[in-house]
Amino acid sequence: MTVLVLALYAEGHTDESFLPVVIQRTAEEILARHGRTVVDVLEPINLNHGIDRQFETREERMIEAARRASGYHALIVHADADYPTQVRALNERYLPGEERVRELREIGESLCGNLIPIIPIQMTEAWMLADPIALCNVIGVQALPQALGIPVHPHQVESDTNPKRTLHEVLERALTQRPRRRRRVNLSSIYEPLARQIDLARLAGVPAYARFLSDLTTTFRVLGLAS
Missing domain, CATH: 3.40.50 (Rossmann fold)
Known part of the structure; x- marks a missing residue:
């Protein structure tokens, strides 16, 4: 092999x-x-x-x-x-x-x-916005992409001039849907699990x-x- x-x-x-x-x-x-x-x-x-x-x-x-x-x-x-x-x-x-x-x-x-x-x-964070389902799974919420401010179509992520800021905003919106005691998620903690789940x-x-x-x-x- x-x-x-x-x-x-x-x-x-x-x-x-x-x-x-x-x-x-x-x-x-x-x-x-x-x-x-x-x-x-x-x-x-x-x-x-x-x-x-x-x-x-x-x-x-x-x-x-x-x-x-x-x-x-x-x-x-x-x-x-x-x-x-x-x-x-x-x-x-x-x-x-x-x-x-x-x-x-x-x-x-x-x-x-x-x-x-x-x-x-x-920046790399643009790619992390390409699969809303995987992103929501990693964050631990169920939501429509539009509700979180995630582009619907993958090619649209390249139009975002600051995808890292968008990712922060998505995370903040998503966490408001979780119980208060589970609203602390560090952005850096989602990079690797999202890489494993994102739909290629x-x-x-x-x-x-x-x-x-x-x-x-x-x-x-x-x-x-x-x-």
Whole structure:
């Protein structure tokens, strides 16, 4: 059996709670549909321990992440768009680092050569709004998306200029429906359980996730893991 080893360089602690699980589930689904053999998909290994403190520029951080991921199947590089499209984040915070990694590999340095960007529009919290049913289940309430201020259609989450604030507001509205003694829920506590419950088919309706899904599928084909 092949064991798939992915690495993740993420921007923030909450991203590190949500993205690894979503990436693992996405990889499992791709390989279940298109895999050429049985593959055991490990949860991506978080490489951001100390990198941001040790290295000043984004390029240096990506190079170090690729160095630590040497021998892994792929390195997934996260950058929130903080903007209505991925273009700016891709051009400013991903492509320069990817190019430097490629140049260093060409002169013989041992770095991971399969880099994949994962760039949510605005921020990762937008993806967390894509599946209202899963979000309500994790919070522990039953409510219509409209009543909580959650977009009905997945693609609409990318129009939200501040999805983290929206998520806070959704949580506040939802908690008013619970008994007073159960109204304390920390937002940070829902990232991982939501990542495990979110419907990937709903998430695929979010264009930024759909692009990541396509890029990951292409990488698996290059690696000979998928047809």
